[in-house]
Amino acid sequence: MDENNDGRHRQIQFANQEDKQEFSKFPTKAGRRSLSRSISQSSTDSYSSAASYTDSSDDESSPREKNQANTKGNSDFCVKNIKQAEFGRREIEIAEQDMSALMALRKRAQGEKPLAGAKIVGCTHITAQTAVLVETLVALGAQCRWTACNIYSTQNEVAAALAESGVAVFAWKGESEDDFWWCIDRCVNTEGWQANMILDDGGDLTHWVYKKYPNVFKKTQGIVEESVTGVHRLYQLSKAGKLCVPAMNVNDSVTKQKFDNLYCCRESILDGLKRTTDVMFGGKQVVVCGYGEVGKGCCMALKALGAIVCITEIDPICALQGCMDGFRVVKLNEVIRSMDMVITCTGNKNVVSREQLDRMKNGCIVCNMGHSNTEIDVASLRTPELTWERVRSQVDHVIWPDGKRVILLAEGRLLNLSCSTVPSFVLSITATTQALALIELYNAPEGRYKQDVYLLPKKMDEYVASLHLPNFDAHLTELSDEQAKYMGLNKNGPFKPNYYRY
Numbered sequence: 001m002d003e004n005n006d007g008r009h010r011q012i013q014f015a016n017q018e019d020k021q022e023f024s025k026f027p028t029k030a031g032r033r034s035l036s037r038s039i040s041q042s043s044t045d046s047y048s049s050a051a052s053y054t055d056s057s058d059d060e061s062s063p064r065e066k067n068q069a070n071t072k073g074n075s076d077f078c079v080k081n082i083k084q085a086e087f088g089r090r091e092i093e094i095a096e097q098d099m100s101a102l103m104a105l106r107k108r109a110q111g112e113k114p115l116a117g118a119k120i121v122g123c124t125h126i127t128a129q130t131a132v133l134v135e136t137l138v139a140l141g142a143q144c145r146w147t148a149c150n151i152y153s154t155q156n157e158v159a160a161a162l163a164e165s166g167v168a169v170f171a172w173k174g175e176s177e178d179d180f181w182w183c184i185d186r187c188v189n190t191e192g193w194q195a196n197m198i199l200d201d202g203g204d205l206t207h208w209v210y211k212k213y214p215n216v217f218k219k220t221q222g223i224v225e226e227s228v229t230g231v232h233r234l235y236q237l238s239k240a241g242k243l244c245v246p247a248m249n250v251n252d253s254v255t256k257q258k259f260d261n262l263y264c265c266r267e268s269i270l271d272g273l274k275r276t277t278d279v280m281f282g283g284k285q286v287v288v289c290g291y292g293e294v295g296k297g298c299c300m301a302l303k304a305l306g307a308i309v310c311i312t313e314i315d316p317i318c319a320l321q322g323c324m325d326g327f328r329v330v331k332l333n334e335v336i337r338s339m340d341m342v343i344t345c346t347g348n349k350n351v352v353s354r355e356q357l358d359r360m361k362n363g364c365i366v367c368n369m370g371h372s373n374t375e376i377d378v379a380s381l382r383t384p385e386l387t388w389e390r391v392r393s394q395v396d397h398v399i400w401p402d403g404k405r406v407i408l409l410a411e412g413r414l415l416n417l418s419c420s421t422v423p424s425f426v427l428s429i430t431a432t433t434q435a436l437a438l439i440e441l442y443n444a445p446e447g448r449y450k451q452d453v454y455l456l457p458k459k460m461d462e463y464v465a466s467l468h469l470p471n472f473d474a475h476l477t478e479l480s481d482e483q484a485k486y487m488g489l490n491k492n493g494p495f496k497p498n499y500y501r502y
Contacts, residue, residue: 222441
């Protein structure tokens with residue numbers, strides 16, 4: 001259950017009748033979306049494309065009530081509108097241009113079909129970039145059934161394009177909690193088809209199969225998981241002796257941590273803030289809570305545009321890194337009154353408390369770039385004395401009795417993934433890692449992987465990176481035999497030990 005939701009549903013006050021009418025358009029808890037955080041944590045760590053061609057609000061009817069079929073007469077899917085497939089196909093084609101590694105993987109492995117016979121059930125964000133991954137898996141021989149790991153993340157036209165191509169997709173933007181689990185079940189529970197591989201983001205699919213379909217779970221050849229939350233769940237299962245299949249922890253692979261977290265956030269933090277608030281960064285006082293890979297990327301970008309950035313940290317090593325990079329390390333309470341922006345990047349709970357929100361100055365922008373939506377105590381803001389005004393999609397004014405306004409973005413959920421998009425090139429790195437992890441687990445000889453959680457082999461991490469180097473016309477230096485012997489390395493890698501931190 002949600003740690004931030006104490007079960008008391010307080011009435012939200014509206015500035016005028018028009019706001020109340022506008023707010024009423026949002027589905028209620030009864031069978032639809034709720035303002036409070038979903039029971040499924042990963043399903044509400046929002047990831048929605050602001051650039052998506054279509055808007056789910058155009059048609060309020062539930063896809064579950066529609067009878068749809070693609071042009072081939074296949075109806076084994078449930079999307080918002082299958083007629084949007086043409087627009088989704090165009091978005092996928094754009095993504096393919098910057099996901100050359102996956103396209104190269106298709107060419108290199110298409111002949112031998114390393115995933116022939118694989119029946120993959122996936123639960124990830126359904127975006128144009130994910131579609132490139134799914135269609136790569138199909139090109140490599142797999143059969144796929146797919147659903148969304150997040151109730152806000154699906155690009156409806158992309159889901160339609162996948163359904164048109166023959167992939168069984170069950171997802172649409174703005175699902176209710178009931179819809180979310182119904183879609184997962186439809187992917188798993190289908191006559192004449194049984195999954196033998198799982199690709200998950202958040203652990204909800206894995207949890208559902210483990211609880212509802214234990215026989216399917218036991219016969220699965222492998223699980224690939226890419227999120228902090230999902231990996232944590234897998235380690236819990238393993239520790240309890242209940243993980244009866246091998247699993248690959250992609251989240252902690254070098255290519256995911258260093259690129260998806262650092263470089264992705266360096267670009268997308270600015271994108272999300274600009275789209276939602278049109279803010280100018282020059283001269284703004286900003287505090288970034290957490291100086292891990294995500295925090296480093298955010299600070300780098302904000303500093304480059306002239307923001308005056310300070311950081312908070314609990315870890316002396318990360319704090320010292322911040323000092324060496326030119327940032328002042330502070331306690332949030334000491335600077336909260338003077339900040340123009342507060343950005344959380346910790347993955348922790350209640351990093352920004354109600355007491356700190358009360359002390360913020362008028363117009364302060366508050367947002368989260370961390371993994372989950374627990375970092376800002378948003379639940380404490382849903383009280384009768386505060387007024388909420390919806391400014392635009394994913395942007396709210398929270399107004400105090402004295403007239404002070406705080407600008408809250410994405411209701412405390414992931415800013416970049418809720419309010420903007422993530423660069424296709426970065427997602428290509430993560431998606432290629434996922435594809436190779438599936439290939440590795442599916443083709444591994446019996447006994448190589450036991451019933452445990454494994455990190456991606458170092459050699460595979462290096463291979464993912466090498467596939468992306470041609471984009472930059474980068475040419476690697478090769479070791480001579482003498483140099484390789486001197487260093488104790490194989491000329492073809494791996495080049496670093498597992499403990500190397502990059």
